[in-house]
Amino acid sequence: MFRPIRGMKDLYGSDINKYNFIIEQARHIGEKYGYSQISTPIVEQTDVFQRSIGDETDVVSKEMYSFVDKGGESITLRPEGTAGVMRAIVSESMAQSLPIKLMYYGEMFRYDRPQKGRYRQFHQLGFEHIGDKSPYTDALLISMASEILNSIGIFGFKVLINSLGDDETRESYTKGLVKYLSRHEENLSEDSKKRLTKNPLRILDSKDSKDKEICSMAPIITDYLSKESGQYFEKVCALLDDYGVNFEIDNFLVRGLDYYSETAFEFKSTSEEYGDSVGGGGRYDKLLKIFGGPDVSGIGFAFGIERLMMLLDDSKFQNKAKKVAVVPVSEDENDTAFQLLKTLYDADIPAEFIHNGNLSKKMKIADRMNCGIALILGEDECENETVTVKLMNCDDKSKKTQTVARNDIASFLKHSL
RNA sequence: GCGAGUGUAGCUCAGUUGGUUAGAGCGCCAGAUUGUGGCUCUGGAGGUCAUCGGUUCGAUUCCGAUUACUCGCCCCA
Numbered sequence: 001m002f003r004p005i006r007g008m009k010d011l012y013g014s015d016i017n018k019y020n021f022i023i024e025q026a027r028h029i030g031e032k033y034g035y036s037q038i039s040t041p042i043v044e045q046t047d048v049f050q051r052s053i054g055d056e057t058d059v060v061s062k063e064m065y066s067f068v069d070k071g072g073e074s075i076t077l078r079p080e081g082t083a084g085v086m087r088a089i090v091s092e093s094m095a096q097s098l099p100i101k102l103m104y105y106g107e108m109f110r111y112d113r114p115q116k117g118r119y120r121q122f123h124q125l126g127f128e129h130i131g132d133k134s135p136y137t138d139a140l141l142i143s144m145a146s147e148i149l150n151s152i153g154i155f156g157f158k159v160l161i162n163s164l165g166d167d168e169t170r171e172s173y174t175k176g177l178v179k180y181l182s183r184h185e186e187n188l189s190e191d192s193k194k195r196l197t198k199n200p201l202r203i204l205d206s207k208d209s210k211d212k213e214i215c216s217m218a219p220i221i222t223d224y225l226s227k228e229s230g231q232y233f234e235k236v237c238a239l240l241d242d243y244g245v246n247f248e249i250d251n252f253l254v255r256g257l258d259y260y261s262e263t264a265f266e267f268k269s270t271s272e273e274y275g276d277s278v279g280g281g282g283r284y285d286k287l288l289k290i291f292g293g294p295d296v297s298g299i300g301f302a303f304g305i306e307r308l309m310m311l312l313d314d315s316k317f318q319n320k321a322k323k324v325a326v327v328p329v330s331e332d333e334n335d336t337a338f339q340l341l342k343t344l345y346d347a348d349i350p351a352e353f354i355h356n357g358n359l360s361k362k363m364k365i366a367d368r369m370n371c372g373i374a375l376i377l378g379e380d381e382c383e384n385e386t387v388t389v390k391l392m393n394c395d396d397k398s399k400k401t402q403t404v405a406r407n408d409i410a411s412f413l414k415h416s417l
Numbered sequence: 418g419c420g421a422g423u424g425u426a427g428c429u430c431a432g433u434u435g436g437u438u439a440g441a442g443c444g445c446c447a448g449a450u451u452g453u454g455g456c457u458c459u460g461g462a463g464g465u466c467a468u469c470g471g472u473u474c475g476a477u478u479c480c481g482a483u484u485a486c487u488c489g490c491c492c493c494a
Contacts, residue, residue, distance in 0.1 A: 003486095006485085062491095062492090079493095080494085112493080114486095115487080115489070115490095117494075118494075122494065123494090124494060207490085256492065277493075279494065280493090303494070304494025305494085306494075307494055358451065359452055359453055360450070360451090360452090360453065362453085362454085379452090388453090390454090392455085401453085
């Protein structure tokens, strides 16, 4: 028997309902905040990701789904959405008129070991706001993200926020951090020793207990922020306060992709179901320029849709019973029932044609298909031009079945559904 | 890439200290109920006990390898 390949899942039933619900809410709110939708290809030239995300990141160095196509070109299944959107902005000359606000959603691919809340094919929902560098923009974006979480019924989360500062800040901070960490190099984990030369900032969010201990005494980036970056960050926090966003400053928050600068943030679930990050993002100053666009800053974030789905209650996303079952008693009534079905469809009433087995069997199928009402057509009904209407979920025996003239059935059902 | 756990019916899981026909609940099918689903009762179908190899008179059980899934680590959504 075939199964989906490792780390990939079939999405159906309550899951697909959750998925659609999340997208629907996000689109609605995104529209309110002025975002328009974009859909970019799932595959890009490998360079699109390599150059923007950073060679030293895990995403690029070990998690990319890269292939050589028949033309000999290296192509990659997108591991995240931002790079493709930036490429599209340049390819389609959208940067002519700034600012641009775009939202996207779709599948992403990362080749790592599947586990809870992590798949090789997963879905992200993201927003990018380009060409408008201001604390107001940052605060608005973060606040919108919180609103989206609330709108889908997720309230147990907190926003972690940090500033990575501008280039200057990061350069001097990295120096200071390396200087401090080098003194404790002996006690760092093996992984962190390697990071010391390759990507020292990442040591900050190591989960190794010794690393954590060493980091707790490390210099913090806030102290290194240039005057501008510092004021910028303070303003963002003040504005979030004004909007009542529940956030927490986390000086150890360092995002996994190289392109972030200034404001960085993450949405962390506080649920028992899944207590890790459900999304994150930050500001990027040079991304568009990397793709040959103008030198303007942008900010964006993405949610992991599967991680949001885990926080939603299955039972609230089962298919609802709003259908009508058309049930002929015997084969003799099939054609009349088939005509009746057409009447229902013409009146936009959702209906199922159930014609296999004896009547008892048909009723069972109607029940299983979640039909709220069954229309029974037998010899008598055909003769009298009526149908027997049975309310499947009604316990009051006197109202459970009734006879309705066939001509009136559509309007009768419109009132009952 | 590393570590741990699990693999028995469609699903959730018992069980066999190594021994004839491997069980339950749920689901499915049929009947009681040939013009009425849910509740009840009766019967039925469905298993190479993950795969391959080893030990043994005999392996679903013990051992090994493989594989799949799950959960951690790294990292991330």
